[in-house]
Amino acid sequence: MIINYLNFNEMRKIILVLISSVGVIYGMNAQKPNYQLAKLFYDGKISQVISSINEISPDDQKEIVLKKLTIEKETILQEIAAVYSKSFSVSEIQEILSFYNSAVGKKWTSDIGELNSKASDIFMKWEMKKLESQ
Numbered sequence: 001m002i003i004n005y006l007n008f009n010e011m012r013k014i015i016l017v018l019i020s021s022v023g024v025i026y027g028m029n030a031q032k033p034n035y036q037l038a039k040l041f042y043d044g045k046i047s048q049v050i051s052s053i054n055e056i057s058p059d060d061q062k063e064i065v066l067k068k069l070t071i072e073k074e075t076i077l078q079e080i081a082a083v084y085s086k087s088f089s090v091s092e093i094q095e096i097l098s099f100y101n102s103a104v105g106k107k108w109t110s111d112i113g114e115l116n117s118k119a120s121d122i123f124m125k126w127e128m129k130k131l132e133s134q
Contacts, residue, residue: 033093038080040100046073 050069057065084093099105 032081033090033097034081034084034088035077036097037084037093037100038077040097042077042080043073046076 050066050073053069054062054066088096100109
């Protein structure tokens with residue numbers, strides 16, 4: 001039992017050190033446009049997954065699970081940011097951010113799901129008509 005407790009405490013210390021490191025890395029990356037873009041598109045989605053996983057975690061593990069997933073979240077955001085950096089220059093990413101942070105960009109973001117659904121319905125009806133007429 002003492003060994004398990006020591007392992008738990010050691011693991012907890014390691015997690016706290018990692019979280020501190022993530023805070024430093026986050027501070028450095030938070031100002032980078034590619035990271036801001038990754039955060040804009042994926043922060044909410046990742047947070048939802050973390051919340052869902054944490055809800056089903058055993059009560060005595062919730063704190064550890066949450067801390068671990070928080071570290072993973074930052075890693076995922078950094079990986080996504082790296083993908084953006086390979087395809088877009090800093091100035092292009094800044095333009096994308098400017099659009100999504102503008103009024104029309106925010107409207108686009110909030111309406112895109114419904115717009116895509118309606119557009120898909122139109123396309124599918126057209127496709128079915130064309131396939132039936134063959």
